[in-house]
Amino acid sequence: MALVNPNFAAELEAFGVDTALECFNCGTCAAICPLLYEHFPRKLIRYVQVGAEKKIMENAQDLWRCLHCGLCTRTCPRQANPGELILGLRRYVVARWRRP
Amino acid sequence: MFNPRDIIDLIAANVRQSRNPFGVPSTRFNTWWRKMPGFTRRPGEALLFTGLMYQAIPYIEATTRYLERLEGSRWADYLRWARFSRYLPGSLPGRGLSFLTSRAEKQKFNGILQTICRLLTKSGVGFFYHPEMDFYSGILLYDLGDQEGFEEHARFVVRNLKLHGVHKIITVDPHTTYALKELYPKYTGETFEVQPYFTLLRLSAGGGNGQGPVAIHDPCFYGRYLQLSEGPRQVLRDLGLKYVEVRNSGEFTSCCGGPAESVSPALNREILDRRVAELKASGAPVVTLCPICLANLLKAGLAVEDLASLAGRYC
Numbered sequence: 168m169a170l171v172n173p174n175f176a177a178e179l180e181a182f183g184v185d186t187a188l189e190c191f192n193c194g195t196c197a198a199i200c201p202l203l204y205e206h207f208p209r210k211l212i213r214y215v216q217v218g219a220e221k222k223i224m225e226n227a228q229d230l231w232r233c234l235h236c237g238l239c240t241r242t243c244p245r246q247a248n249p250g251e252l253i254l255g256l257r258r259y260v261v262a263r264w265r266r267p
Numbered sequence: 268m269f270n271p272r273d274i275i276d277l278i279a280a281n282v283r284q285s286r287n288p289f290g291v292p293s294t295r296f297n298t299w300w301r302k303m304p305g306f307t308r309r310p311g312e313a314l315l316f317t318g319l320m321y322q323a324i325p326y327i328e329a330t331t332r333y334l335e336r337l338e339g340s341r342w343a344d345y346l347r348w349a350r351f352s353r354y355l356p357g358s359l360p361g362r363g364l365s366f367l368t369s370r371a372e373k374q375k376f377n378g379i380l381q382t383i384c385r386l387l388t389k390s391g392v393g394f395f396y397h398p399e400m401d402f403y404s405g406i407l408l409y410d411l412g413d414q415e416g417f418e419e420h421a422r423f424v425v426r427n428l429k430l431h432g433v434h435k436i437i438t439v440d441p442h443t444t445y446a447l448k449e450l451y452p453k454y455t456g457e458t459f460e461v462q463p464y465f466t467l468l469r470l471s472a473g474g475g476n477g478q479g480p481v482a483i484h485d486p487c488f489y490g491r492y493l494q495l496s497e498g499p500r501q502v503l504r505d506l507g508l509k510y511v512e513v514r515n516s517g518e519f520t521s522c523c524g525g526p527a528e529s530v531s532p533a534l535n536r537e538i539l540d541r542r543v544a545e546l547k548a549s550g551a552p553v554v555t556l557c558p559i560c561l562a563n564l565l566k567a568g569l570a571v572e573d574l575a576s577l578a579g580r581y582c
Contacts, residue, residue, distance in 0.1 A: 202534075202538075228268065
């Protein structure tokens with residue numbers, strides 16, 4: 168069981184993540200991502216959408232697998248900007264590490 | 268995979284201390300210009316801004332060789348103490364890194380910058396260089412998510428450029444180009460006229476001397492983010508050189524894995540092997556235009572050279 172934070176997506180806007188709710192979870196990003204790793208980045212975007220803040224922190228290390236190659240952003244049918252979203256999540260996690 | 272926090276803290280501490288990711292004075296490795304004829308600044312001319320990327324490659328490779336051995340071992344956790352290397356005398360890590368890199372390796376990458384200067388001059392481009400105006404862009408801090416560190420460093424670089432009255436900038440690598448063209452205006456509010464060197468080249472040579480075709484590996488930032496993949500193709504056409512398109516090129520180019528190098532050399536190797544297979548399928552020698560891609564593809568044993576080196580041989 169995980170606690171959810173309904174304001175999580177809104178809180179992430181301060182870190183440049185403002186397109187998370189555009190995503191309709193089609194999985195194009197996970198299909199094109201060169202990592203071929205556990206539905207990355209789709210799974211993490213889903214955590215943001217449902218407010219699973221704790222899950223993001225538990226899986227924080229996975230954010231740094233992203234190569235920032237931009238293929239997911241280029242092919243996203245909803246312009247949800249998955250690559251920038253992952254980058255924004257890194258900023259959020261770094262800020263949490265520095266100021267818990 | 269290393270703990271990203273250890274890597275970020277180490278790089279952020281180094282950038283704060285020395286304005287580059289290695290924690291050593293930039294003068295120690297930014298030496299390529301010493302063998303070049305004097306650069307004289309004339310009004311309105313553009314600053315050649317290398318972002319210290321090509322010069323740094325031998326040091327990045329030396330560091331990565333050690334990280335490769337550490338990854339997954341019981342010593343990996345000790346990396347968290349590396350950030351305290353700032354308490355060592357500045358010359359010590361510098362001497363250590365210099366010791367780990369060969370003179371030939373340094374000259375290979377310095378030579379690319381020297382060739383770029385020669386190509387720009389031959390194309391009639393007015394430019395100058397001054398090592399005290401040339402800084403690392405901070406792009407790794409941005410990529411790793413240290414926004415605070417990146418913005419502080421970007422403001423420092425911008426202050427310095429403004430102080431010297433620089434308006435026009437010529438860049439040599441995709442990462443620095445992206446930082447100066449897209450990120451600096453967004454996060455510092457300052458805009459410069461930024462142009463990658465290959466868009467300014469006006470070269471001509473006859474028929475490529477019967478040379479076979481080359482395969483182009485487009486770096487992600489030129490191909491996708493900045494949509495500049497036509498530039499290198501135009502240079503090759505001007506020189507009468509043939510090229511072949513590989514699977515996944517231009518806007519849909521495949522990453523070489525280089526960005527993963529600092530947090531996971533193993534992941535880097537996995538992505539690299541896949542891209543190398545795509546490039547090898549073309550059967551042609553590879554040309555690229557990013558120092559990170561170049562070093563990474565060389566590491567895989569691929570026949571690859573920089574666009575500037577190739578163009579330099581024909582004019």
